[in-house]
Amino acid sequence: MSDLNIKPFSMFFDLKTGLSREQQPTRRTLSNMKGMYADAAAFEAALKANDELVYEFYELKLPETPGDLLFGSSIVYPGKVGNEYFMTKGHFHAILDTSEVYYCLSGKGYMLMESPEGDWDAKPMTPGEAVYVPKRYAHRSINTGNERLVTFFVFRADAGHDYGTIEANGYRKLIVEKDGEPVIVNNPRWK
Numbered sequence: 576m577s578d579l580n581i582k583p584f585s586m587f588f589d590l591k592t593g594l595s596r597e598q599q600p601t602r603r604t605l606s607n608m609k610g611m612y613a614d615a616a617a618f619e620a621a622l623k624a625n626d627e628l629v630y631e632f633y634e635l636k637l638p639e640t641p642g643d644l645l646f647g648s649s650i651v652y653p654g655k656v657g658n659e660y661f662m663t664k665g666h667f668h669a670i671l672d673t674s675e676v677y678y679c680l681s682g683k684g685y686m687l688m689e690s691p692e693g694d695w696d697a698k699p700m701t702p703g704e705a706v707y708v709p710k711r712y713a714h715r716s717i718n719t720g721n722e723r724l725v726t727f728f729v730f731r732a733d734a735g736h737d738y739g740t741i742e743a744n745g746y747r748k749l750i751v752e753k754d755g756e757p758v759i760v761n762n763p764r765w766k
């Protein structure tokens with residue numbers, strides 16, 4: 576047994592705000608989301624008006640060792656850039672063949688997933704819904720409601736994060752508001 580082994584622990588986990596009493600969040604405002612929304616003009620206008628908080632997440636600060644798990648919570652705020660809903664950047668795992676589970680605690684939205692091979696899916700997230708993100712699938716949370724979208728997640732501790740692929744290429748699909756409802760459309764800027 577090395578000192579790197581994680582000892583048994585438990586911690587407070589609030590069903591509305593996740594790990595907010597235990598950890599400081601990582602915050603992403605509009606200025607962190609440059610290039611991620613399809614409507615670049617709407618993005619620039621929104622950013623100029625207010626560098627709004629788009630989402631935040633709380634992660635365990637534990638070693639990323641094979642065989643361990645990490646968990647945390649994510650909060651996506653309600654809002655839109657043009658007609659595209661507030662969302663997380665989305666990422667692949669650096670170790671592509673690792674999966675993840677998200678459990679929706681509150682709010683309303685979608686988990687948008689796509690594989691490098693081009694398969695994609697969008698699973699609704701409402702309180703009580705558990706979404707399985709298979710290995711190889713990039714994943715992004717999208718808030719299509721008027722309240723905060725709060726989720727709990729758990730994944731293999733050594734999976735790592737690849738944000739760069741999505742930052743460079745975008746997602747194949749977008750979820751936008753049309754006539755007051757979320758609809759899935761092709762991303763005109765997908766590379």
Ligand code: MN
Pocket residue numbers: 666667668675714730
């Ligand atoms: Mn992940």
